[in-house]
Amino acid sequence: MLDVAANDEAQRHDDIEAVARLRDREAFGRLFRFYAPRVKAYLRRIGAGDDVAEDLAQEVMASVWHRAAQFDRSKASLSTWVYTIARNKRIDSLRREKRPEHEPFDPDADSAEAPRGDRIVEAEKVRAEVQRAIGELPREQAELLRIFYFDEKTHSVIADELGLPLGTVKSRLRLALSKLRVTLGGLAE
Amino acid sequence: MTDSPALDDLLLAHAAGKLDEPVALLVATHLALNRPSRQRYQRYEAVGGMLLEELEPCEMDASALTATLARVERGPNVNGAIGAARTVHGGRPRRWPAPLCHYVPDSLDELRWQGFGGAAEAEVLPEHHGYRTRLIRVRAGRAVPAHTHEGEELTLVLEGSFRDASGHYRRGDIEIADASIDHQPVADPGQDCICLAVTNAPLRLTGPIGRLLNPFVRI
Structure with missing residues (x-):
């Protein structure tokens, strides 16, 4: 059971890489079938109506496509990355606020970076x-x-x-x- | 303060997207300056990712994938998150970390300062849901006049350092003070101390909205 989940995760990492490098629509389709219904469920829970949740979930997935090259598996898992995109979309669209995002700025941010x-x-x-x-x-x-x-x-x-x-x-x-x-x-x- | 349940509440709430913009700005700027908090915050975002994976899926329209690929053809949408920052400005490193550099100019002269004693303050954001968001500058070795708060106050040190009865605060540290604290922060000698301060108004405290962890957490 755990192994299957780990394999799925590995497959999704391959898929996002294929989207980033080859603009692979089949790989994107697989990611879409997994994430879009979950992102929609997330937005529904927050209180969006079905139409709004559908529309925003599609927008989140379009962002996944556009920003695929920015995904860095050394920083977070793919699900975490998708979650942050969905969360920010929710703040932007449903709450109409900006979401201030940090970037490491302290002197040891780069030098202490592991391989x-x-x-x-x-x-x-x-x-x-x-x-x-x-x-x-x-x-x-x-x-x-x-x-x-x-x-x-x-x-x-x-x-x-x-x-x-x-x-x-x-x-x-x-x-x-x-x-x-x-x-x-x-x-x- | 770099290691406390109150700070942790803020990190967790930021990861869950529950903070209003002024508090989110302060917490995100703290994250830019503090590596241990970044590591903890990373785990809280990972909790969000894991919970997302485990959500009961909600069926999409039959044509959703086709519609999304058509959307993709139209090019990227401007997104609401701000932070993708230039760290270099005119060849120099920026004075403030992202995301604060999107809110505050490098030169303090461009802000409208109002003085009180050895200290001065300037508004960073217009009042928002009862929050006041200000930059506070205390001259090296000088004190802020003693004061209490009507609401709570979060203070993030950006430059220099200060001390008050509750402790010593350096660049990147957050002081969390509530209405019961009567404090008189004193800047350490040698350098002016510049802080970002977010205060919530009494309205926020007595409003109908219940609160859970920390008064700054949106619930």
Whole structure:
């Protein structure tokens, strides 16, 4: 099961490279079939109607095509990269705000950079770590994490929908986030 | 402050796209200057990627792929994210990191400064959802007059360094101060201290919107 997932991920990395270098439409089609319905689901969850979500999902996928050459697997997994494009599209289109993006600026940003091969290994490690961290969360905490990332709802609306007191929602989410922090960053609470 | 749950909340909320633009600007500029935060932030974005993968897919139109390829033919759309920055400006390195360089000119003379004591402030963004976004300049060795806040204040050090009762802050550090803190920041001698400060107004605090982690987090 895990191996299959890893193979899919490897296939998608090959596909995005083929889109970047060869403008390969078949490879893009495979990426489209995987990502477009998920990006649409993301936008639907945020509150976009079906037409708007469909339109924006197509726009996100068009950005994936145009920016394919900028994807750098030594920095993030493909899903992470697509997520950031979808998130920024949401802020831009649905919230009508700008999204300030950082670029490393500190003196050690370049000099401390590890060789590319090492960074790819590191990026894959991050992916595995994150997958494990999410997998280890109890079901109801994982659901709240999805709500935090994917919903624009206020927490009192979420509490109503889940039929839970507001305080419970807040403390559960805080617990989920701090667990995630500890697993991911080793940051003590 | 470079390692605290409050800072972590901000990184997480930025990765989830929940911060309003003024706070996002401050956090993104912090990320440009702070490598450990960048590494942590990378993981929070990876959480978003993993959750996206696991979402129950939502069916696209039958013609969606064809329509998207037709869109592609029409060329790229201007996208809303800003940050792709020139790091060199007129042959010189830029004074401010991206994304701040898109908001603040290299030369401080181009801003409208209002003085108070050894310090002066200039607006960076017009008031936005109750947020005030300012550059603050404190002369080397001088103090900002003692003050409390009506709301919370995030202060990011851009140049120089300062000290107050809560600690010592250097380039790239964020101080997170709430209304209960009565502080008098003092710039270290030798260099003027320049900070980006984002304050939220009382309106934001008492509004109907519930809040969860940090008052700056959009929920």
